[in-house]
Amino acid sequence: MTQALFIRHQPMLDQALAAIDQRGYWSPFSEMPSPKVYGETAADDGKATFDARLGQPFPITQPGTTGQAGQEVSPYGPTLGVTYPRPDLDALFGAIEAAAPAWREAGPTTWVGVCLEILTRLNRRSFEMAHAVMHTTGQPFMMAFQAGGPHAQDRGLEAVAYAWQAMRGIPTRATWEKPQGKNAPLRMEKTFTVVPRGIGLVIGCCTFPTWNGYPGLFASLATGNPVVVKPHPGAILPLAITVQIAREVLAEAGFSPDIVTLVANNPDERMASTLALRPEVRLIDFTGSTANGEWLERNAHQALVYTEKAGVNQVVIDATDDLKGMIRNLALSLALYSGQMCTAPQNLYIPRDGIDTPDGHVTFDGVVAALGEALQKLTADPAKAVEILGAIQNDGVAQRIDASRALGKVVLDSQTIAHPQFPEARVRTPLLLKVDVRDEDTFTQELFGPIAFVIATDSTDQAIATARRIAKQHGALTLSGYTTQRNVESQLEDAALDAGVALSLNLTGPVLVNQSAAFSDFHGTGANPAANAALADTAFVANRFRVIQARRHLKD
C-alpha cells in the first residue's frame, strides 16, 4: 500500500525534483479556483463543508483528549464556534511515542509516499481550506484560496522533494573492499538506515497558517518524524483540516494516525513554550514574533529550531523607466492583505531631490502623491477594496495602525471600510507616513500591518547604506529596488548579498515583491535576523534525519 503511494505520485515527485534543480516556474496544483480543474461542484461543496463545521466540535479523535479548546473569531466578524480536542500532553505524547517505531521502520519511500498523498488530498479540499483560511486570517477569498491552498501545497511538496533528494543520496548498502597488497582484500558489508530525529513540532502563525506551516510539517514528516501541530489560537481550523487529512492517509496506509496530531489552545493559554521544551520534541518549526522565536532558539536546546521572525522590508527608489508601473506595483504591495505579509514592504526610500522618470524629473512629493493617489484609487470602491485588503487579522494590528500615526507626517491616513458582505469585518486601508532618513528610530522596527514610511534621503547611496544596515541588524525577508542605472543595480546587489536578503529589481508589472514562488524563490535566506532558515532548501531538511550504519565482514 505505502509503496503504492510512492509509485502513484512518483511522476509529481520527479517533476518537483527537476523544479528545485532548475528553479524555473512549476506547480502541480492549479492556483485558479476553476471548476474545470477542481470540479463543477467543488466551490459549493467547499463552502458547504466549511459552513457545516461552524459551531461544531471538529471531527478529529485523538488519544488523551480531556476536553475541547478553540475560540476563533473571523476577522470578517462571525465567531467560528469550532472546537478541537484539548489533550493531556503526557497521554498524547505517550501515544505518539507508541506509534513512532512503526513509522520509523517504514523508511523513506513510505514517508514520502504518504506525504505526497496528503498533499494531493489537501489540494482537492482547497475550497474548504480557502474559507477556513479566509475566516481565520482575514485574507481576501482569492488570496486565501491561492496562498492557503495550492501555493501552500507547493511549499509542502517542495520540502518533500528536498527531503527525498537528501535521503536518496544515502546508499542503503555498500561493499567496502580495501586492498591489502599481495594478500586478499579486506571486505566488509555496510548498511545505512535513515532514522528520524524524534518528534517535530510545528508552531503556526495567524496570517499564513498553511503556507508557513507546511514546509516544516512536511519536511519533518517526510523524514520519518511524527509531527505535533500547534496552530496559533486565532487560526486553528486550516491546520486542523490539514491534520485531519494527514491522519486519514496515515490510517489508510496502515499506520497509527497519531503520527500527526493537533494541539489546540485558547488565546489566554500558554502552550507553545510548554510543548517546545518537552524532551521528545527534537525539531521545531516556528513562524511568529522575534521575541518568541528568539526564546525558542535560546531555550529549546534539545531541538533543532527553525524560525521565521519579524523583519523590515525595504524599497530603494533611485529612478524608474515606468513610473506608473512602479507606483501601481508598490501600491498593490502595500495594500495586499493590508500589508499583513512578512514580505510586504514597509520602508520606501526616495531621494529628497526626486527621481528621474521617462516623464521627466519627479519631485519627492510628486512620487509620494502618486503613491497616495494609487492607494486611494485601489481602495475607493469598497467591493473591490475588500478583495485586495481582506480584513485586519486581530485588534493588535488595528491598534498598531492608530498608534503609528504619531511616527511621522501622515501622507495618507488609514480609513475604515465597510465590507459590503460582512458588516462586522475589520477592514482598514494603508497608513502612509512621511519621515526623514535622520528619524531612523521610527522605522527600524517591523510595524506589522498596513503601515509604510516614505523616507526622504540625501542620495541613493545613503538609501542603500541605510537599507543594508537595517536589514543586517533587524532582519528582512525582501529588498526591492528601482533604478535605471546598472551601477546602482550593482550596489543594490552588493547590499543584498551583504545583508543576506532576497532582492527584487524594477518590479513594474503584476509580480509583487511580497510574492514568493515555490520551487523558484527561496523564502527567507537564514542569513539575517528575520529567519534562521530558508523555505525550503537542503539545509532545511538534511538535519531532520540521521543515518545509522552497521558493518560486518563479508564472507567469501
Added chain:
Amino acid sequence: MTQALFIRHQPMLDQALAAIDQRGYWSPFSEMPSPKVYGETAADDGKATFDARLGQPFPITQPGTTGQAGQEVSPYGPTLGVTYPRPDLDALFGAIEAAAPAWREAGPTTWVGVCLEILTRLNRRSFEMAHAVMHTTGQPFMMAFQAGGPHAQDRGLEAVAYAWQAMRGIPTRATWEKPQGKNAPLRMEKTFTVVPRGIGLVIGCCTFPTWNGYPGLFASLATGNPVVVKPHPGAILPLAITVQIAREVLAEAGFSPDIVTLVANNPDERMASTLALRPEVRLIDFTGSTANGEWLERNAHQALVYTEKAGVNQVVIDATDDLKGMIRNLALSLALYSGQMCTAPQNLYIPRDGIDTPDGHVTFDGVVAALGEALQKLTADPAKAVEILGAIQNDGVAQRIDASRALGKVVLDSQTIAHPQFPEARVRTPLLLKVDVRDEDTFTQELFGPIAFVIATDSTDQAIATARRIAKQHGALTLSGYTTQRNVESQLEDAALDAGVALSLNLTGPVLVNQSAAFSDFHGTGANPAANAALADTAFVANRFRVIQARRHLKD
C-alpha cells in the same frame, strides 16, 4: 589561477563525489609511509623539518600579533619549545573581516579549488605532520602518520566533496516563465549567489587535532567562510602547520592569507569561550569534553555549533565463531593508542554463564582471562608495545587510570612501560576491571584512556538493553557485537537504530571498532549525546552557506 586549482584537482573531486555516493573503499592519499609514494627523502626531510622547528617561533606572520604563546610538551618527554603568534583578537578579527569580502566574492569553484590544493600540499608534508602529531598527541608513529596525515586529509576532502555537492545543486541563474492564459507569459530572470555564513571557528582537541579538526575546517572554508583555528594548547603544532599551508595557498591564489588564521594559547589561558562568543563567529566546530561542548551549544547562540563530545562505547559479547579472532581484535581495540580514541570500547558485556564458541562453551572468567592474556602478550615487549600504545597524552589520563582501580575488581592492572627510545615517555598498558551489571553507576560515564570494564550480565537481552539505554542517555560513537545468532544481530541492529549509534558486528580480523574510514563510515551520528553531527554528511555542510537571490523581469 583559482579556476586553475579547481580544474587541476577536479579528477580527485569527482572520485570523492562518487565515493560519498557509493560509500565503498576509496582514498587518494596513501596511508603507507612509503618512499615510493612520498619520495625517497620524504621521511628524512619530514623528520628534519620537525626537528628544526623545536625551540623556535613557528614561522607564521599574522596581523595583530602582540607576542608569542605555546608551551607544548611531548607525551614522549621533550618540551617542544615552539611558540606561535599571540593575537590581539580585535585586530585579528578586523583583518579577517577586511579579507572576507574578496573571498566571499570568489565563489564555490575557487573555495573548493583552494581547499583541494591545501589538502594536496598537506599530503606532501605527511611525514612532518606525523612527527608533529606524535609529539603532541602521544600517538605511536605509524598511527600519527596515518591518522594525522592521509586519513585526516581524507576526512577534509570528504567535507569538501559534500560542500561542493550541496553548492553545485544551486543553479546560478534561472528563467521563470509563468503562463498567463491567452496573454504573454510573465518572464523573470533570477540569479542565485552562494554566500558564506560568517567566520568559522575550529576548536581542536589534543588527541586527533587534524583528523577531528579538518572536517569542520574544510567544510567552512569550502563554503566561503574564513576560519579561525584554535588548537588545544597541548596540540598546537599539527594545526599550525595546517594553517601555514592554508595561508600559503591562499596568498598564492591572490587572497589575503588571513582567511585562515591561528589563535594559540597556553594551558592556563581562557580562549575558546572568548572566541566562541564573538559576534563575527557564525560557525563552531568543537571536539572535546561534554561540559565544554554543551556550554557551546547553550551559549554560542550567534553560531551554528557542531560538537563531538564524550560517549560510552560498548561491546556486547553473546557468542562467537572465532574466539581467538575476537579476543585479538578486542585486545588491540583496547590497547591502540592506550584507548585514547573517542571510538575505543570501554564496556564489554559478557554473560556471567559464559559464551558458546567453536571450541565449546567458555566461562565468563575464561573469556576475561583470554582477553587479559592477549593484552599482556600485546604489551610484553616494550619495543613492540610502544608502537601500539603510544604515550599517555596528559597527566589527567594517567591520574584517571590510577583513580579507576577502585571502580571494580582489577583483572589486569595498568603497567608503566619504559620506552626504549624516549625514557621520559608516559607509557601505560590498559587497566581491565571486572564489575557486575548491577554496578551501573561505575560504567555509565566515559573514562577516557586505557580503562575498560568486563561486565557480567544475566543474559544477552539484558546486555543489549543496558547498552542501548547507556548509549541513548550518555552517548556513544560505537557499538560492537559478537554473536552467531541472526536474531541477536537483529536485536543489536534495533538497539543501534534506537540509540543512534554505529554498529560493528563480529569484528575478528584486522578492522577495529575504533576505526572509521572516510568516504564510507559516518563518524558519529548526531543522534545521541556523543555528537550533534556526523563527520561528514550533507547536514554537516549545507547550513554553512546561504543562497541570496535577485530577480528582475526579462525584457523581450
